[in-house]
Amino acid sequence: MAGSERPAKLTLAAIAREAGVSAPTVSKVVNGREDVAAETRAKVLTALERSGYKSPLQRKNIAWRRPVVEMVLDSLNSAYGVEVLNGVLEHAAASDVEVLLNVTGVQGASPLSPEQRAQRIIDEGRCGMIVVTSAFSSAQLEPFLRRDIPIVVIDPLNPPQADVVSVGASNWAGGKAATAHLLGLGHRRIAFLGGPEAAECNQARLHGYMAALMAEGVPVEEDYILSGTFRPEHGVAGMKALLRLEKRPTAIFAASDSIALGVLAEARRQQIRIPEDMSVVGFDGTYQAEESVPPLTSVSQPLQEMGRAALRFVLRQMRGDTLDSRRVELATHLVVRESTAPCAGEAASAH
Amino acid sequence: MAGSERPAKLTLAAIAREAGVSAPTVSKVVNGREDVAAETRAKVLTALERSGYKSPLQRKNIAWRRPVVEMVLDSLNSAYGVEVLNGVLEHAAASDVEVLLNVTGVQGASPLSPEQRAQRIIDEGRCGMIVVTSAFSSAQLEPFLRRDIPIVVIDPLNPPQADVVSVGASNWAGGKAATAHLLGLGHRRIAFLGGPEAAECNQARLHGYMAALMAEGVPVEEDYILSGTFRPEHGVAGMKALLRLEKRPTAIFAASDSIALGVLAEARRQQIRIPEDMSVVGFDGTYQAEESVPPLTSVSQPLQEMGRAALRFVLRQMRGDTLDSRRVELATHLVVRESTAPCAGEAASAH
DNA sequence: TGGTGCCACCGAAATGTTTCGAAAGAGTCG
DNA sequence: CGACTCTTTCGAAACATTTCGGTGGCACCA
Numbered sequence: 001m002a003g004s005e006r007p008a009k010l011t012l013a014a015i016a017r018e019a020g021v022s023a024p025t026v027s028k029v030v031n032g033r034e035d036v037a038a039e040t041r042a043k044v045l046t047a048l049e050r051s052g053y054k055s056p057l058q059r060k061n062i063a064w065r066r067p068v069v070e071m072v073l074d075s076l077n078s079a080y081g082v083e084v085l086n087g088v089l090e091h092a093a094a095s096d097v098e099v100l101l102n103v104t105g106v107q108g109a110s111p112l113s114p115e116q117r118a119q120r121i122i123d124e125g126r127c128g129m130i131v132v133t134s135a136f137s138s139a140q141l142e143p144f145l146r147r148d149i150p151i152v153v154i155d156p157l158n159p160p161q162a163d164v165v166s167v168g169a170s171n172w173a174g175g176k177a178a179t180a181h182l183l184g185l186g187h188r189r190i191a192f193l194g195g196p197e198a199a200e201c202n203q204a205r206l207h208g209y210m211a212a213l214m215a216e217g218v219p220v221e222e223d224y225i226l227s228g229t230f231r232p233e234h235g236v237a238g239m240k241a242l243l244r245l246e247k248r249p250t251a252i253f254a255a256s257d258s259i260a261l262g263v264l265a266e267a268r269r270q271q272i273r274i275p276e277d278m279s280v281v282g283f284d285g286t287y288q289a290e291e292s293v294p295p296l297t298s299v300s301q302p303l304q305e306m307g308r309a310a311l312r313f314v315l316r317q318m319r320g321d322t323l324d325s326r327r328v329e330l331a332t333h334l335v336v337r338e339s340t341a342p343c344a345g346e347a348a349s350a351h
Numbered sequence: 352m353a354g355s356e357r358p359a360k361l362t363l364a365a366i367a368r369e370a371g372v373s374a375p376t377v378s379k380v381v382n383g384r385e386d387v388a389a390e391t392r393a394k395v396l397t398a399l400e401r402s403g404y405k406s407p408l409q410r411k412n413i414a415w416r417r418p419v420v421e422m423v424l425d426s427l428n429s430a431y432g433v434e435v436l437n438g439v440l441e442h443a444a445a446s447d448v449e450v451l452l453n454v455t456g457v458q459g460a461s462p463l464s465p466e467q468r469a470q471r472i473i474d475e476g477r478c479g480m481i482v483v484t485s486a487f488s489s490a491q492l493e494p495f496l497r498r499d500i501p502i503v504v505i506d507p508l509n510p511p512q513a514d515v516v517s518v519g520a521s522n523w524a525g526g527k528a529a530t531a532h533l534l535g536l537g538h539r540r541i542a543f544l545g546g547p548e549a550a551e552c553n554q555a556r557l558h559g560y561m562a563a564l565m566a567e568g569v570p571v572e573e574d575y576i577l578s579g580t581f582r583p584e585h586g587v588a589g590m591k592a593l594l595r596l597e598k599r600p601t602a603i604f605a606a607s608d609s610i611a612l613g614v615l616a617e618a619r620r621q622q623i624r625i626p627e628d629m630s631v632v633g634f635d636g637t638y639q640a641e642e643s644v645p646p647l648t649s650v651s652q653p654l655q656e657m658g659r660a661a662l663r664f665v666l667r668q669m670r671g672d673t674l675d676s677r678r679v680e681l682a683t684h685l686v687v688r689e690s691t692a693p694c695a696g697e698a699a700s701a702h
Numbered sequence: 703t704g705g706t707g708c709c710a711c712c713g714a715a716a717t718g719t720t721t722c723g724a725a726a727g728a729g730t731c732g
Numbered sequence: 733c734g735a736c737t738c739t740t741t742c743g744a745a746a747c748a749t750t751t752c753g754g755t756g757g758c759a760c761c762a
Contacts, residue, residue: 012718022743027719037741056718056750066471068451076437077638086427086454093457100419101452103437106444124417261642268644287428291612293619293644363748373713378749388711407720407748 010053019047030055032122032147041146052320057122068098069314070121073132074105078230078258079286080303081132084154087307088130095315100126118143128314130307133157134199138164150317152310157199165317165326167310171201174299174332175208175253178281181297181334182251183216186343187279191224191249193238193259202227205255205283224249228259235262243270250343251279257289260296264339275341285335295337302330361404370398381406419449420665421472424483425456429581429609430637431654432483435505438658439481446666451477469494479665481658484508485550489515501668503661508550516668516677518661522552525650525683526559526604529632532648532685533602534567537694538630542575542600544589544610553578556606556634575600579610586613594621601694602630608640611647615690626692636686646688653681 012030016023021040028036029044030053036044071088073081085101092099114136121129121144128150131141138158144151145163153166182190192209195202210220223245228234235254239262242249254260260282267274274280274294282289285300309328316323363381367374372391379387380395381404387395422439424432436452443450465487472480472495479501482492489509495502496514504517533541543560546553561571574596579585586605590613593600605611611633618625625631625645633640636651660679667674 011716013716023717024719024721024743025741028742031719033720035741040741076433076440082427082433085452089427089452089454090457093454099452101436101440101450103440103444106441120417265642291616362746374747375713375749375751376711379712382749384750386711391711 010051012053015044015047015051015053018051019044031057032118032143034146066096066098067127067315067318068100068124069128069130069311070100070102070126071130071132072102072104072136074134075103079288080230080256080258080284083286083303084132084307084310087304088311089307090304091308091311095311097311097315114140115143118147118149121149122147127318128152130154130310130314134196150314152313152317154306154310155201157196157201163326165313165323167306167313167328167330168201169301169306169330169332171204171332172208172211174283174301174334175205175255176212177208177332177334178253178283178297178299179209179212180215181336182253182279182281182340183212183218185251185279185340187251188218188343189221189224189247189249190218190251190253191226191238191242192253192255193235193242193263194225194227194255195230195234195259197227202255209253230256230258232258232262232265235259235264236266237262239263239266239270243272249278251281251340253281253283255283257282257284257286257292257296257298260298260339261288261292264292264294264296275339276344279340279343281334281340285332289335289337292339294339297337297340298335299332300335301332305330361402363404366395366398366402366404369402370395378406382408417447417449418479418666418669419451419477420479420481420662421451421453421477422481422483423453423455423487425485426454430639431581431607431609431635434637434654435483435658435661438655439662440658441655442659442662446662448662448666465491466494469498469500472498472500478669479503481505481661481665484552485547501665503664503668505657505661506552508547508552514677516664516674518657518664518679518681519552520652520657520681520683522555522683523559523562525634525652525685526556526606527563528559528683528685529604529634529648529650530560530563531566532687533604533630533632533691534563534569536602536630536691538602539569539694540572540575540598540600541569541602541604542577542589542593543604543606544586544593544614545576545578545606546581546585546610548578553606560604581607581609583609583613583616586610586615587617588613590614590617590621594623600629602632602691604632604634606634608633608635608637608643608647608649611649611690612639612643615643615645615647626690627695630691630694632685632691636683640686640688643690645690648688648691649686650683651686652683656681 012023012026016026019026021044025036025040026044029041071085073085076082089099129144130152132154134157141151141164151164153164155168156166179190190213192206194206206225213220226238226241228238235258238259242252252263254263260280263280264274267278272278280296282296282298284303285298286303289296289298309330313323363374363377367377370377372395376387376391377395380392381399422436424436427433440450480495481503483505485508492502492515502515504515506519507517530541541564543557545557557576564571577589577592579589586609589610593603603614605614611631614631615625618629623629631647633647633649635654636649637654640647640649660681664674
């Protein structure tokens, strides 16, 4: 029994001694119980980190069955979500991971609390979660973080919490590029049909839009900025509202392709030609943009790549690798198609 | 410490004492470990039975693990698959089932044999599978049947095997209705842009088409029938081929909305007005048909309902219920939108 | 017959988890 | 300012599970 301090057998009790708490407390932290003070939890986590201890359950899950990650999204009715899902699935197939799909926003969905949900993920031996956009608010993520469940949020609605890993796109730059494109075509009255006002990504797009306008010395017109949802109905309603304005805009920057599609549909109904009478730019660059009539100029996000990146992050966290960054932003780029054209009737006022 | 025999606190150790074994042995029996002799196991089980002991894990899983079914489809790039998936997910949410998504036709997909795949389903404790369309051939389903894994095929490519449960739609009736609609508008030169020749559902649609023609005494023209895939490219190529014909058709019945979309796109490029110059009918009735320009007349399949039905069947098999039928066919119905119009230039020849 | 090796089976001890009550704080009321 | 209650947090003890080595039966061999 001489000098037996070193090996310390990587046991719960050893961690407990090191952290200066009792074994049960360490067990609670490892298994995500609630009744541990934040400070104590931190101490224990440090000790755990340092020693690399894994609970027997964790050890089992790593060795045994293929990992299963849960993908949560609002609905499959948006091309956005489907594209991201596609990216996730592709990387999943390549990495020998399985994907469990969970669509909130379905009638009859069981209203599980995040707490229960997180517990279930543990219970069923899953090992990570990818959340798209609005499915969870920051506060609802807390139970997952507490249990150390790898979680990645794609394009979070709320400002990304410090300790949540998130994947997004350069929304600000995209918004700026779209608006600059319209400005370059001579447009000066450019409207912005945005998504939910609170959404982080929407705000970034809006501020990119404003930045581009300001760079050209074009005043930002309150009437031209309409927030709503990312859905086509908002495009329809927004288009109607814009057309009622005394000084109609000559171009519209829609914060999603779906919105833009609504604009296109309403334009058709009102016999407004796109792009001759009005230019339209979308955002997302889903296949919808390619297939619309006319094909939509749009800020393309690398949605599949975002999905892949999200899964990569989950797997990396799962393996315990340290992440070089808790936030990744992939580049957007403007794809010019046929829904934008030089501003026609406004040469005089533009001067 | 007097007479403390009675309450016996319903603990592992108590059972062990009663069965005359050690506590670990009881634990092993309760948790289904292998290394317990059959005889010992029986003794313990008797004691367990009598006392009604439940392991903590069992106690917690009053809400037993939720069943997981695996959904297999080719790709998410078709609205068809996404709609079906939507139906499955909806019913899954309502029935407290989880859905594991598996997309074949992805590069990098691990080339697992059906044999391995079936084994894995057993290993990981899943309990059923839903296969959409072309993902598996009949022969590949054999390992699943052998293992008694509940499996349901949606709109099988091959003639449904006797012992495989399948869900489909009334393709023949739909094909006939679409063609009859065109005939009723005065069209006599009606082309059929079909999917894969071997596909059961495609054949049914084709024969519905032919039946409608024959009912009106309109000869079936070989040149007007072009098989290919269900994808838009086939619509584009088919449209080009049809336009090269000496006697151009005045209407096209496409065996999927995607094909019809390709036709629409090519028509635009060639300055052919739909429906004035040519009528187009699609099949599937996905949202694509509603949103196209012009909105597409299409034979609507109840895709979501099919997904729901498929999951219902899986769950029923899982529970061991007997199925009243191994094949369900849901009704299709024609939805007339704006891509079809009376035949214009052909009044003379039609007479 | 005795040795040898193997292996299924079991339980002591080590390890992890849960229960439950106690201690410490934070309000609340008189 | 106490007296009381309620809540949070923690760990001792009770409980459960896992590891790991021992035991004995059995086959095979000489």
